[in-house]
Amino acid sequence: MTETAIEFVDVVKRYGSATAVDRISFSIARGELVTFLGPSGCGKTTSLRLIAGLELPSEGQVKIAGRDVSRDPASERNVGMVFQSYALFPHMTVLENVAYGPTIRGVAKAEARDRAHAILDQVGLAGLEARLPSELSGGQQQRVAVARAIVQQPDVLLFDEPLSNVDAKLRRKVRAEIRDLQQRFGLTAVYVTHDQEEALAVSDRIVVMKMGQIAQIGTPAELYERPASAFVADFIGDANLIEGRVEAGKFHAAHLALPIGAESGKVTATIRPERIRLAPGGIATILSASYLGSRMEYVVQDEDLEFLVSRPISEPRLTAGDKVDLQIDPADLILVR
Amino acid sequence: MARISLTSDRAGAAWLGLLALSLTALPWYKGAGLLAGPAASALAEALSGRGWFWPLIAAALALGAVALTRGWQVSRLALGLTLAAAFLYVWQGFAVGLRGPSSDWVGGVFARAAEGQTGLGWGGFLAGVALVGLLSDLVAARGFCRGERFASFCITAIVALLTTFVFFPILKLGLAAFVDTEGNLALATFWARLSAPDLWGVACFTGGGRCGVVVNTVVLGVLSATLATALGLALALLVNRTDFRMKRALRAISILPIITPPFVVGVAIILLFGRTGLVTGFVADLMEVRPTRWVYGLPGILIAQVLAFAPVTFLVLLSTLEAINPTLEEASRTLGARAMTTFRTVTWPLLRPGLAAAFLLAFIESLADFGNPIVLGGGYEVLSVKIFFAVVGARYDLGNAATLAMILLALTLIAFWLQMRWMGKKSYVTVTGKSDAGLAAPLPPILKIGVLAVVLPWVLFTLAVYIIIAVGGFVTDVGRWDLTPTLGHLSTAFRFEFAETGLELYGSAWDSMITTLWVAGIAAPLTTLVGILTAWLVARQDFAGRRAFEFGTMLSFAIPGTVVGVSYVAAFNVPPVDITGTAAILIICFIFRNMPVGMRAGLAALAQIDKSMEEASQTMGAGGGTTLRRVVLPLIRPAVFTALVYSFVTAMTAVSAVIFLVSARHNMATAYIMGRVEAGEYALAIAYSAVLMIVMILCVVVIQFLVGTRKLGRRQELQGRTAAEPAE
């Protein structure tokens, strides 16, 4: 078993009467990159700040490297944080920004500068040490922020929506850089985002949050293939949520009747759009067809149910009004709460 | 539960050590030098029979035992013991007064209590500091201020200081109102004082006789605030709504009253309009009427106050006018309304909240004003002056002064409360940020003429006053139009010689000038420190009771200087905090009176700075203090500069509280000037004032040089990012 870097035990954070984080527990292994994913206001940032020590829990324990740090202020924890706004000190040069942490922690000035130089080299900012942050581009500023956060070899590196200030086109590149850096330095990292695609791309594991609670924890594949709830299924990728009932080992909804190993009663099942196949000449109707370049997307009506279906562009195209037959492999059907 | 061992919690250990030191090794009472050492410590005093120290010492011992044997636990026990020690510390100070025990049972238990005790000295002071430190450390360990020790200490310390130097004196003064001259509780006396006819009389309205002092004060306040608001409005309209392009000059003039020493404007008015005044004489000759003393009383005070407060109302109304979105007025005019109709139906209603704010501000200032009424009042008595004479005059009556002070305080707080309510509503004036399109509607011609008719006399008058201040001290007698240049007045005040023994200062004003510079020089940085710290705590720390904390600091600003002065007299010339007659009381008084200005400047500056920069600093290992010093202060330098300059200049020119606190050893410039004015030595007073103004300007230049106002270049840098730029 790998070493635990961070552990939350029944952590609650209240602001007055509002509860931002509502009794969550999880642990993060060393060297892992974990994302907090969820809609805005679900408590991701608060959880991150609880790790950093910028907030103290109202209840429960926060442990870093096995030590209970619940009552320790940020300055007494060993964390690095990359802020959404980068938070570079405008009155210090790039080098002074990066050397700030080591200097504060008592490293001799010359030594601190050497370390800062080394890290700036690593993140590809050599030669810009004497500039002020205002003289850098957005991407360069972000790299300074990262350099500043990792120069002290923190127990954990925290990112709060690091791509939100990056040009849409560059996001893919920057997130690959972050992932690469994290692996190269073997850092434990926690990454906050509300973008599921970003989360799927960078994470070892994802913590999906909803209204201050954890909806599900798992690897990207686990979450996509075996969502534990309709919320998770819907939030991670696209999903068709089908209300139906199970009778005599079969799931019934509209004209569907699929064999399934579940007890009788009302249930909700989900199925991914790309898992539904369409054959011409059925009783369902295509309501709309959209050409998306790499694939076709159809909205198909079967009785009072509507299905989102995604098909490769190589298949014969259908148009609105066509009659089709919905074909679903029962193994792709996932029952959720 | 988290355990912090004594060795890891160095701060806690240090505070505990300081507590032990202050109880056993330092002289507890004042007067004894530090060298008196252990022999005069609380422990030694307790051993020699002053038994009222034992409970405190016992609590401290128990605290030490808990810390050493069970570790410095985050337990209720340590916190409880610290609170108990703090209570016992305060109790021992009040249980035994200067002349004996404060209650019979204390006298019964401790025989030596009959001897009484003097004020706290080094030991007593440091014990208080240590207890504040311990308390802040323990609550931080329990999560107060997110565990930030520095912030926790600052909050605890500032609360302790505000309690001691703002609320305790006011409370003590309030109690004094209910006590008769023998020191017994006497509600009847209080009622008699409160209902005295010379307070509430309205005979001046019904014809014949004078009004009561409260009525006088309110009438003066209302008239003065109305006129000052009207003048301020005229100035603001002139700057914002006409092609008059002297905005900078007007802003500069509006700073003048701040650096003008008190009394001197009053003196200038006397020299112009007094019975033998220049204008009076001129008019009397012209019209062949007999000169009168009309200016003494309400008219004179009114003129002086309007002159002093108009700049404030001007600034308030100017910002209100600038906030009005011109498109609103444009819309009205495109709908066909005439300029006058637009002004009446659109501009004026939008101005009303600003007018109310300006009025209340001027009203509060008028209530607090002491310098003008005492010079120009004649027979017209106002509360601040009456309070002064009840304490300083021949008929010393603290109870009466306290009653009057409470009335003045109540009036001020009502106005302050109204103002807070008005400002709090954030009214409908504020329209999105900048006025994006269009120009402000020019003033209708009739109004423009009206505005000029108000402003021009004001400009002439201000000029006349300041010309008199500029030349009055350097000519033989400006009041009699004897303009022979002379350095005689200056030499009376500031004569010096280079004798064999070195520089010899003979002038009568040197003492007060040097004291003033010292006191202001020490008070200004401390005031700035407390003000900026408070702003930082309020803006950046999330702690229980933050609202109350903020309100408390602002409230201390609302208390009129005269009330602060008497309250200090009531509170601090007896133990446990016996500091009357020292320079310290002056410095402390300035710190807590002026700190809210530094706080406001700090709050405004901090609002411009992204909080995450400080959080970044914290995650990199910097505590609150380091973050403040290395990240925050460099970024809010202009606010630090403002706070320093303001607190320095105010300390140099303040009078209403100071006048109660000066002593023969520590006289202040303003008190000296007041003495000269009372003696009729106007030229000397003016000469001194002129010198004072020059010294202040020089000092401001020095401060500017020391602090600098290094600009950070582009504005957005202050936000800590340049996010919007496309990357690479």
Ligand SMILES: Nc1ncnc2c1ncn2[C@@H]1O[C@H](COP(=O)(O)OP(=O)(O)O)[C@@H](O)[C@H]1O
């Ligand atoms: N300092 C605070 N005071 C009061 N409420 C807060 C504070 N910080 C966050 N909240 C509330 O807590 C909830 C979670 O906030 P946050 O963690 O910032 O969400 P997320 O980052 O997931 O968008 C929100 O409802 C927010 O309004």
Ligand SMILES: [Mg+2]
């Ligand atoms: Mg967030």
